Amino acid sequence: MATGIETIRNEFATLAVCDPVLGRDSSTLTQFRAMHQLPLPDTGPILRPRTVDDIQRIVTRSAELRVPVVPRGGGSGVVEGIFPNPEVVVLDLAHLNRIGQLDTVNGHVEVEAGVHAWDLEQHLMQSGWTLGHWPQSIELATIGGLIATKSIGQYSTRYGGIEAMVRTLDVITGTGDRITVGHLSPRRTLGPELLPLFVGSEGTLGIIMGAYLKIHPLPDHQQGLVFTAAEFGDGLEVVRRWLMAGVKPSMVRLYDAGESARTFPTAKGRTVLLALFHGSHAEVQVAVAEATRLARYEAEPGDPQFIDHWLATRNDVSAWRPLLAQGLLADTLEISASWDRLANLHRTILQEVSAIPGVLGITAHASHAYTDGANLYFTFLATPETPEIAPDLYRRIVAAVLDRTLDGGGSIAHHHGVGRLRREWLARERQAELPYLQALKDIFDPHHILNRGALWTLTNPLSNSGNGPSTD
Ligand SMILES: Cc1cc2nc3c(=O)[nH]c(=O)nc-3n(C[C@H](O)[C@H](O)[C@H](O)COP(=O)(O)OP(=O)(O)OC[C@H]3O[C@@H](n4cnc5c(N)ncnc54)[C@H](O)[C@@H]3O)c2cc1C
Incomplete structure (x- = not known):
């Protein structure tokens, strides 16, 4: 008799x-x-459904x-959200690639899930709009x-993370039911959404088929600002003061000394702060003047070419790949914390990770700022003695960053998500919430077939059960 996975493969x-x-x-x-x-497990059947009906049937x-x-x-994705497993069906959503009509009265666009963000942005820009x-x-x-x-983009201070853009889904x-959640009205009070x-x-x-997204007219003016400061903490203070005062560059990036030296060798050991403002000409002039005024105690103007360099190289x-091919481990990890905790977390994590044998270096920048805190985005490079010990070394580095983040009162994931890589730390950070999260899983996916083992479902991705079964 055919197994379940063979039946799906055949049908x-x-x-x-x-x-x-x-x-x-x-x-x-x-x-x-x-x-x-x-060792890497084999992949199970990969299906590329042509329509939403196909997906519902599967x-x-x-x-x-x-x-x-x-x-x-x-x-x-960079957190083992999709991990090979011969017992798991992969649904490739590439055929869900339709972009609907722009609604320029309300500033909405309907998009299918498989549309690439770049294609959508190009499409919108042709009509003078942006996501x-x-x-x-x-x-x-x-x-x-x-x-x-729950991703975030480089212009998050102006437009927010993706959560600020989704109107309906x-x-x-997990039972194959199709539902639409959310509403196109700007606000409603009908109980929890x-x-x-x-x-x-x-x-x-659930598997997202498509969404209505909020879009914005393209701003007609852009201006960059560059500052340098003696210490990372000084730069954090400038950004904090901006956000508190309502000065919101679309993009704000503060590099620590190590990352400044690597990215901007002429910065002479100072920490570099970049900001990019968008809006009408008048709006940008006011914001730039206020940002410059608020930065005057801790920072001084830096080389304007730094912002051109960032714009030219940002994607x-x-x-990365050549480093991995050479047998080096190079990766990034992002966390978040309130303003009062950031400088300490930055210092502690750099110290702890630098002391791990095999680590060649670790640097950080803050690239998303809020009135009450920011993220820290760490980049590390390590050299395992042999490829075989790379997984252990990698895990040790991840554990050092995330353990210290929890100790220091931060959150272990700012925007890459959890996947299978960070679920152990998710379980620690959200321990009291786990039974309620599990109850949600039971409601929307009662047979636990959807991405088993990711987020709060605790299994070892390299155990023979791979992506599942979930043990919760
Ligand atoms: C070079 C590089 C730069 C990056 N920069 C950023 C960045 O600036 N900001 C940021 O937030 N992230 C960044 N990321 C991480 C990554 O791009 C994001 O996590 C992104 O949202 C993943 O989208 P994807 O379509 O590639 O999803 P996938 O990698 O295919 O999937 C990611 C997860 O989402 C699930 N999933 C995918 N599609 C659906 C769907 N339709 N319905 C339900 N679940 C689904 C998958 O099962 C998986 O668990 C970066 C990654 C790389 C490699």
Whole structure:
């Protein structure tokens, strides 16, 4: 008798594609394992449904047969949200690629989940509009993936994270039911909304088919500002004062000394602060003048070319793969904290990670700021003695960053999400909430077929059960 997974494979054979790379995301350790022939489980069947009806049929049948399913967008996730497993069906949403009419009266656009963020942005810009979502992975990620991971873009101070842009979601739950959550009215008070539950749910509560998103007229003016300061803490104080005073550059980036030296060698050991303002000419002039006034105690004007350099290179990540191919471990980890905790967290994490044998360096920048805090985005480089010990070294570095973050009162994930990489720390940070999160899983995915093992479902991704079964 055929197993559940064989039945799915046979019944949906016409939708099958053969490319094992689609069964994993862009996580560093997974890439490293593939490059250096370290153990990596096989990928299960990969299906590329043509329509939403196809997806509904696959999910309904998988629920009947209790076969695990994981949705895939652009595969640019970096937290093992999609991890190879021969017992899991991968649903590649590439055919959900339709962009609907722009509603320029209300500033809305309807988009299917598989549309790439770059394609949407180009489409909007041709008509003088923008989504305002510009993650570094804009050319790689899909709208469904960006919503499912609660992503954020480089202009977050002006436009917010993706959660500020989603008006409605069309979702297929773990039973194959199709529901629309949210509303196009700007606000309503009808009890708690279901929509936020799916933003950041990483494919564990439902598969996003499409969304109505809020869009904005393209601003007609842009101006950059560059400052340098003696210490990272001085730069943090400038950014804090800006946000508190309502000065909101679209983009704000503060590099610590190590990262400033690497990115801007002429900064002479000072910490570099970049800001980019958008809006009408008058609006930008006022904001720039106020930002300059508020920065005068801790910072001094820096080389304006730094901002041109950032604009020209901001999406270039071509240096990473060659490092991994050489046997080095290079990756990033982002956390968040309130203003009063950031400088201490930055110092403690740099000290602790630098002391791990094999670590060549760790630097950080803050790239998303709020009135009450900011993120810290760490970049590390390490050299394992052999490829075989790379997973242990990698895990030790991740643990040092996330343990110290919890100790220091921060949150362990600012925008990359949890996947399988950080679920242990999610369980610690949200311990008291776990029973309620589990109850949500039971409601939307009662057979636990959707992305088993991601987020709060606790299993070892490298155990023989791979992405599941969930043990919670
Ligand atoms: C070079 C690089 C730069 C990056 N820069 C940023 C950045 O600036 N900001 C940022 O926030 N992130 C960034 N990321 C991380 C990544 O791009 C985001 O997590 C992105 O949202 C993933 O989108 P995707 O379409 O590639 O999703 P995938 O990688 O395909 O999937 C990610 C997760 O979402 C789930 N999923 C995918 N599609 C759906 C769907 N339709 N319904 C339900 N679940 C779904 C998957 O199962 C998986 O768990 C970066 C990654 C890289 C490699």
